[in-house]
Amino acid sequence: MSLAIVGSLAFDTIETPEVRKERIVGGSCTYCSLAASYFTSPKIVGVVGEDFPPETVALFKRRKIDIQGLEFAKGKTFFWEGRYGHDPNHRTTLKLEMNVFADFKPQIPPSYKDAEILFLANIDPKLQEDILHRFKDPKWVAMDTINHWIKTKKEALLRVLKGCNLFFCNEEEAKLLTDEVNLIRAGKKLMEMGPPLIAIKKGEHGALIVGKEFVFGVLAHPCEDVVDPTGAGDCFAGGFLGYLDSLKKVEEKDWRRAAVYGSVMASFAIEDFGIDRFKSLKLSEVKKRFLEFRKSVSF
Amino acid sequence: MSLAIVGSLAFDTIETPEVRKERIVGGSCTYCSLAASYFTSPKIVGVVGEDFPPETVALFKRRKIDIQGLEFAKGKTFFWEGRYGHDPNHRTTLKLEMNVFADFKPQIPPSYKDAEILFLANIDPKLQEDILHRFKDPKWVAMDTINHWIKTKKEALLRVLKGCNLFFCNEEEAKLLTDEVNLIRAGKKLMEMGPPLIAIKKGEHGALIVGKEFVFGVLAHPCEDVVDPTGAGDCFAGGFLGYLDSLKKVEEKDWRRAAVYGSVMASFAIEDFGIDRFKSLKLSEVKKRFLEFRKSVSF
Numbered sequence: 001m002s003l004a005i006v007g008s009l010a011f012d013t014i015e016t017p018e019v020r021k022e023r024i025v026g027g028s029c030t031y032c033s034l035a036a037s038y039f040t041s042p043k044i045v046g047v048v049g050e051d052f053p054p055e056t057v058a059l060f061k062r063r064k065i066d067i068q069g070l071e072f073a074k075g076k077t078f079f080w081e082g083r084y085g086h087d088p089n090h091r092t093t094l095k096l097e098m099n100v101f102a103d104f105k106p107q108i109p110p111s112y113k114d115a116e117i118l119f120l121a122n123i124d125p126k127l128q129e130d131i132l133h134r135f136k137d138p139k140w141v142a143m144d145t146i147n148h149w150i151k152t153k154k155e156a157l158l159r160v161l162k163g164c165n166l167f168f169c170n171e172e173e174a175k176l177l178t179d180e181v182n183l184i185r186a187g188k189k190l191m192e193m194g195p196p197l198i199a200i201k202k203g204e205h206g207a208l209i210v211g212k213e214f215v216f217g218v219l220a221h222p223c224e225d226v227v228d229p230t231g232a233g234d235c236f237a238g239g240f241l242g243y244l245d246s247l248k249k250v251e252e253k254d255w256r257r258a259a260v261y262g263s264v265m266a267s268f269a270i271e272d273f274g275i276d277r278f279k280s281l282k283l284s285e286v287k288k289r290f291l292e293f294r295k296s297v298s299f
Numbered sequence: 300m301s302l303a304i305v306g307s308l309a310f311d312t313i314e315t316p317e318v319r320k321e322r323i324v325g326g327s328c329t330y331c332s333l334a335a336s337y338f339t340s341p342k343i344v345g346v347v348g349e350d351f352p353p354e355t356v357a358l359f360k361r362r363k364i365d366i367q368g369l370e371f372a373k374g375k376t377f378f379w380e381g382r383y384g385h386d387p388n389h390r391t392t393l394k395l396e397m398n399v400f401a402d403f404k405p406q407i408p409p410s411y412k413d414a415e416i417l418f419l420a421n422i423d424p425k426l427q428e429d430i431l432h433r434f435k436d437p438k439w440v441a442m443d444t445i446n447h448w449i450k451t452k453k454e455a456l457l458r459v460l461k462g463c464n465l466f467f468c469n470e471e472e473a474k475l476l477t478d479e480v481n482l483i484r485a486g487k488k489l490m491e492m493g494p495p496l497i498a499i500k501k502g503e504h505g506a507l508i509v510g511k512e513f514v515f516g517v518l519a520h521p522c523e524d525v526v527d528p529t530g531a532g533d534c535f536a537g538g539f540l541g542y543l544d545s546l547k548k549v550e551e552k553d554w555r556r557a558a559v560y561g562s563v564m565a566s567f568a569i570e571d572f573g574i575d576r577f578k579s580l581k582l583s584e585v586k587k588r589f590l591e592f593r594k595s596v597s598f
Contacts, residue, residue: 087480088480181385181386182523182524183503184521184522184523185523188523204481204482205501206516208521216521216595216596217505217518217521217595219505219516222483222507222514222516223481224484224487225481256597256598257598260598294598296515296516297515297596297597298552298555298597299555299593
C-alpha cells in the first residue's frame with residue numbers, strides 16, 4: 001500500500017514545569033511521518049518557511065520519507081506555543097501563528113494521488129476537506145483534530161469526518177464532540193458521524209479502539225519520565241497507520257497490533273523534547289518494545 | 300490458604316444523574332467478600348445493626364462466606380450517602396453515620412487467627428491497626444483506604460501501611476498520598492512507605508500494578524452502562540485476593556491473573572445497583588469474562 005500524510009510542520013515553544021524549550025521542530029505531519037517511517041515510506045504534504053532547519057529535512061530523507069509534497073514557501077514556518085501543567089495530560093495553547101500555513105494551497109504530486117491510505121493529521125478542517133477531494137480514491141481515509149477546530153470549525157470538521165474510515169481523537173475531544181462521558185458510548189456516537197473505526201487516545205491510560213463489533217483497549221507503555229508529551233497522539237496515528245500500510249492484507253488481529261504499534265511509537269516520542277528521540281531511535285528498539293508489550297499483557 | 304476480610308457493612312444511599320436509591324446494602328467488606336467468594340471462602344469481620352437485612356446474611360451463607368466474625372449489634376447499621384456526577388469517576392460524600400461502627404470492638408474468632416491473607420478493607424485506619432495486631436502472622440496483609448482517612452488520620456494510616464505487603468488505592472488517593480502526578484512514580488513512592496506491591500485502581504482505565512521489578516497495567520472490561528460504580532474498588536480487591544487465596548503457590552504470572560480477576564469482578568459490580576449483580580452472578584460468567592479478557596489483549 002502507500003500512505004500519504006497531510007498536516008502541519010511547525011516550530012513549537014514548549015513550557016513544562018521544569019523547563020522551557022524555544023522554537024523546536026514539531027507539527028502533526030512531522031511527528032506522524034517520523035513514527036510511520038519505521039514501517040513504511042510515507043509521503044508528506046505540508047508547508048514550511050525559510051526558517052525550517054535543513055537538518056530536519058535531511059532527517060526526513062534519511063528516514064525515507066517522501067517530501068515531494070512538502071512546499072518550501074517564503075515566510076516563516078507555522079508556530080505554536082504551549083504550556084504543560086504538572087499533569088502532562090493538561091496543556092494550554094499560549095500562541096498560534098499560522099505564518100506560511102495561512103496561504104497554503106497544497107499541490108498534490110501526481111505520484112501521491114493513488115495513495116491507498118490518506119491521513120489528514122491535525123490541521124484546519126477546511127484544508128483537510130480540500131485535500132481529501134484531491135486524492136483519487138483512497139481505500140482508507142483517517143483524520144485527527146483538536147478541540148480548537150471542534151469549537152471554531154465544527155461544520156467543516158463534521159463534513160470531513162463523514163468521509164473518513166478512521167477517526168483519531170483524544171478523550172477530551174471525543175467527549176466534546178459527542179457530549180458523552182462514557183468513552184464507549186462516545187465512540188459509538190462518533191461512528192454514527194461517519195467513520196466505522198474510532199481510536200480514542202487516552203494519554204497515560206493508553207487508547208480505546210471502538211469498531212462495529214468490537215471494543216478493545218491498548219495500554220500505554222509505562223513511562224516514569226514524561227519529558228515532552230507533544231506529538232504523542234500524532235505518533236500514535238503514525239505507528240498505527242504506518243503498520244497498516246506495511247501489510248498486504250488486514251486481518252482482525254492487525255487492528256490490535258496497529259494500536260500497539262501506535263502506543264509504542266507514542267511512548268518513544270514522549271521520552272525526549274520534540275522529535276529528538278527519533279534522531280537516534282532504531283527499528284530494533286521499536287520491535288523490542290512491541291514484544292515487551294506482548295509479554296506484559298499475557299497472563 | 301485462607302482469607303480474612305475486615306471492613307464495613309453498610310446501607311448506602313446513592314444518587315446518580317438518573318436515579319436515587321435509598322438505603323441499599325453496601326460496604327467495603329460486603330462487596331469485597333462477595334467478589335472473593337467466587338474463588339475462596341472468605342472469613343469476614345465487621346458489625347451490622349438490627350436493621351441489616353437477613354436476606355444479605357443469607358446471601359453471604361449461600362456464597363460460603365464465613366460470618367463467625369460478623370457481629371450483630373444493637374443499633375443502626377453504618378450509613379453512607381453519596382452522589383455521582385455525569386462522570387461516574389467523580390463522587391461526593393453527602394452523609395456518613397458511623398452508628399454501630401462507632402463503638403465496634405471487633406472480636407476475632409480463633410479460627411480466623413491463622414488466616415494467611417488479611418485484607419484491611421476501607422475503614423478507620425485506627426481500627427485497621429488494632430485488628431492487624433490481633434492476627435497471628437499473616438503471610439500477606441493488604442489494605443485499602445479512601446481520601447477521607449488520608450486527610451483526617453494520615454499518621455495511623457501510614458503506620459498500617461508500613462506493615463502491609465499490598466496496598467490498594469485509587470489514582471486520586473495515590474496522588475494525594477505521594478504528591479506525584481505520574482502514577483508509576485507515585486507507586487514507587489508508596490512502596491517506600493512499606494508495601495512491596497501497589498495496586499492503583501483507575502476506574503474505567505483499569506489498574507496499574509507496581510512492584511519492585513515490574514509495572515503492569517490491566518484494562519477495565521469495556522462497560523457502556525455504568526449503573527452504579529459503588530464497590531467497584533472493593534470488588535477489585537476481592538477478586539484479586541480471592542484468586543490469590545485459591546492458589547497453593549504464587550508465581551509471577553499469578554499477579555497479573557489476580558489483577559485481571561480483580562478487574563473482572565469490578566466490571567460485574569458496576570452493572571447493577573449495590574450488590575444486586577452478585578445475587579445472580581454465576582462462576583461460569585466470571586470465567587467466561589476472564590477468558591474474553593485474555594482474548595481481548597492478545598495480538
